[in-house]
Amino acid sequence: EAEVAQSPRYKITEKSQAVAFWCDPISGHATLYWYRQILGQGPELLVQFQDESVVDDSQLPKDRFSAERLKGVDSTLKIQPAELGDSAMYLCASSLAFFGENTEAFFGQGTRLTVV
Amino acid sequence: AQSVTQLDSQVPVFEEAPVELRCNYSSSVSVYLFWYVQYPNQGLQLLLKYLSGSTLVKGINGFEAEFNKSQTSFHLRKPSVHISDTAEYFCAVSEEGGSQGNLIFGKGTKLSVKP
Numbered sequence: 235e236a237e238v239a240q241s242p243r244y245k246i247t248e249k250s251q252a253v254a255f256w257c258d259p260i261s262g263h264a265t266l267y268w269y270r271q272i273l274g275q276g277p278e279l280l281v282q283f284q285d286e287s288v289v290d291d292s293q294l295p296k297d298r299f300s301a302e303r304l305k306g307v308d309s310t311l312k313i314q315p316a317e318l319g320d321s322a323m324y325l326c327a328s329s330l331a332f333f334g335e336n337t338e339a340f341f342g343q344g345t346r347l348t349v350v
Numbered sequence: 351a352q353s354v355t356q357l358d359s360q361v362p363v364f365e366e367a368p369v370e371l372r373c374n375y376s377s378s379v380s381v382y383l384f385w386y387v388q389y390p391n392q393g394l395q396l397l398l399k400y401l402s403g404s405t406l407v408k409g410i411n412g413f414e415a416e417f418n419k420s421q422t423s424f425h426l427r428k429p430s431v432h433i434s435d436t437a438e439y440f441c442a443v444s445e446e447g448g449s450q451g452n453l454i455f456g457k458g459t460k461l462s463v464k465p
Contacts, residue, residue: 238393267451276354276440276455277394290452325393329451339451341386341393 236260238342240326246348252314255345259308259328265289267339268301268311269325277325283309284332316349323347352377352443356456364464365433371426371459373441380446383424384453385415388438397439399450400424411435436463 239258247253259266264285269277280299282290285306294301298317303309313320323344330336357372375381382401386394398409405417415426424441438460442453 265449265451274457276442276457277453278455279452282449282452323391327394327451329449332449333447337448337450338396338399339449339453341395343393344391346391 238326238328238340240324240342240345242345243343244346244348246350247316249318249349250315252312253316253347254310254312255324255326255347257309257311257326257342259326260330260340263328263330263340264306265329265332265337265339266303266309267327267329268309269327271323271325271344273322277323280311289332313347316347318349321347321349352379352381352445352454354441354443354454354456356441356459358459359457360460360462362462362464363431366430368429369427369431369435369461371439371441371461373424373426373456375422375424375441375443377422377443377445381443382446382450383415383417384442384444384450385409385413385424385426386440386442386455387411388440388458390437394440397426401446431461431463433463433465435461437461 266283268280271277281301283303325344327339327341353376384399385397400417441456
């Protein structure tokens with residue numbers, strides 16, 4: 235069964251260091267999402283891509299976070315420099331389309347980031 | 351703007367008992383409604399969704415939910431729970447006609463099923 239792949243599953247980094255997460259969506263899925271889930275909270279959308287273009291990054295803290303999807307397939311989310319408050323689960327999701335019926339999102343296992 | 355309120359942060363229940371997890375939403379536009387389940391250190395799995403049509407929606411693992419537009423609610427129910435249902439459950443909304451992946455989530459309800 236096709237699934238969204240994320241790596242690493244767990245990451246520990248020191249404050250002020252750079253950290254990056256990788257996501258490979260389900261093959262053929264044009265839309266990709268990055269969510270952040272702080273412990274005890276629901277996920278919050280950070281950025282949404284349609285192919286290689288950013289559709290929505292209104293909640294992305296752009297002073298330290300960046301996201302790219304250069305060839306419209308896999309994606310990288312980067313934090314530089316990391317802060318203690320960035321400790322969270324980072325979830326990637328993908329959907330077949332942006333509009334219409336085929337927009338159900340499928341989530342990966344997530345990357346658990348701990349900043350020390 | 352949309353928001354989702356899950357009224358109970360934790361729900362303990364005995365095995366084979368019924369359970370209801372409550373969800374209310376606020377939105378100035380029509381919405382789609384979803385319930386997701388999350389096991390420890392795992393991603394989210396879709397349980398069920400309401401897009402249109404019948405207000406009673408059946409999902410996986412024996413769960414169902416009913417959309418009540420007048421009360422802006424979408425409560426999740428299961429008539430008899432199992433130990434394996436122990437997990438965190440999230441209610442979410444997205445704008446009707448838009449992407450079902452652009453979601454606003456509630457804070458979650460931890461369901462704990464005891465033997």
